[in-house]
Amino acid sequence: MAKRKTKNTGSPLWFWTGTLVLALIVFVSSTSIVSFVERYSKISEWPILGMLVTEVPLILFGVYCLKKGKGNAYSLKADLLPVLIVSSLFGLLRLMTPGIYYWVGSGVPVLAFVFLPIYLLHRRALRKMGVANIPRGERNRKIIELQCSYNEAFSLCISALSSVEGRARISEIDKSSGSIVAKTGPNMKGWGEVITFDVREVNDGVEIEVRSEPRIRPQLLVLDYGKNYENVERIADFLKSERVKSGM
Numbered sequence: 001m002a003k004r005k006t007k008n009t010g011s012p013l014w015f016w017t018g019t020l021v022l023a024l025i026v027f028v029s030s031t032s033i034v035s036f037v038e039r040y041s042k043i044s045e046w047p048i049l050g051m052l053v054t055e056v057p058l059i060l061f062g063v064y065c066l067k068k069g070k071g072n073a074y075s076l077k078a079d080l081l082p083v084l085i086v087s088s089l090f091g092l093l094r095l096m097t098p099g100i101y102y103w104v105g106s107g108v109p110v111l112a113f114v115f116l117p118i119y120l121l122h123r124r125a126l127r128k129m130g131v132a133n134i135p136r137g138e139r140n141r142k143i144i145e146l147q148c149s150y151n152e153a154f155s156l157c158i159s160a161l162s163s164v165e166g167r168a169r170i171s172e173i174d175k176s177s178g179s180i181v182a183k184t185g186p187n188m189k190g191w192g193e194v195i196t197f198d199v200r201e202v203n204d205g206v207e208i209e210v211r212s213e214p215r216i217r218p219q220l221l222v223l224d225y226g227k228n229y230e231n232v233e234r235i236a237d238f239l240k241s242e243r244v245k246s247g248m
Contacts (some may be wrong), residue, residue: 003015012125014069019080021062023087025055030091035093075133079123087111122223140228142236144208150199153206154178156239159196163238164231168195183215189218189227195235210235 029051036046070076090112126132131139146153154175161168161182172181178199184192191214198209210226 010071010073011069012109014065014221015079015195016069016110017063017073018062018069019083020065021058021065021085021099025058025062026084027087027091029055031094034092034094073127073132078132079120082116082119085115119223120128125225126229127231131226131229140213140232141209141211142232144236144239145202145209146208146239147205150178150201150206153208154180157199157208160238161195163234164195165234166192184231187227189225190222191226193228193231195231200245207225208239 007118032051034112036043038088066076066080123132148155148156157180158170158173160206161170164184166184166187168182168184169180170180172179174180178197180197180199182195185193186192193212194215196211196213198211200207200209210229210232214222216222
């Protein structure tokens with residue numbers, strides 16, 4: 001039998017080699033530009049040709065590594081871009097006036113050595129779950145259809161909160177509108193989540209929309225390490241398994 005080709009899911013070694021090479025190039029280029037601004041009065045005097053001779057081979061090598069290692073597991077926008085932005089900020093710090101440098105210059109190293117590694121660990125957790133490149137709104141939301149009565153579905157949603165890690169307490173409930181809102185406390189992956197259920201009657205049964213979102217805002221800056229996705233999946237599995245157990 002012929003061997004089946006497997007789709008490339010990305011190689012960490014190749015991807016991060018390319019990322020670090022390009023980050024180095026961005027840093028060196030931005031630092032060089034700062035030096036040119038200080039040394040030369042005209043842009044035409046900048047030794048651009050010397051930069052290109054040195055950097056173009058490295059740029060090509062970095063792009064080759066990214067192409068070889070990216071596959072479908074890594075995102076150039078989410079994994080590569082933050083590293084390049086931090087690298088350019090380091091190189092451009094000297095362009096700032098002393099007053100601005102005092103405030104911004106001390107913040108960039110904190111961003112680089114604290115928040116960037118935390119962000120990359122968040123991305124790693126999403127890759128392990130296989131949802132790294134799924135938009136946040138899609139991976140933290142799920143619609144489940146059940147063949148049961150409205151009252152049974154509503155009670156199941158309340159019971160499903162027990163499947164979530166941590167204590168989920170109901171903060172709002174309205175059976176007439178099919179709305180349930182519950183909140184979890186702080187955990188190792190964040191400051192807690194808000195879990196909402198929207199129960200609706202459809203022609204053949206009941207439709208339940210489940211969402212899980214971070215408790216703190218703005219959500220764009222929240223790193224949940226896949227906890228909200230995990231909440232939604234646990235609840236969906238619970239609802240489906242309970243219907244199977246009941247034989248309906």
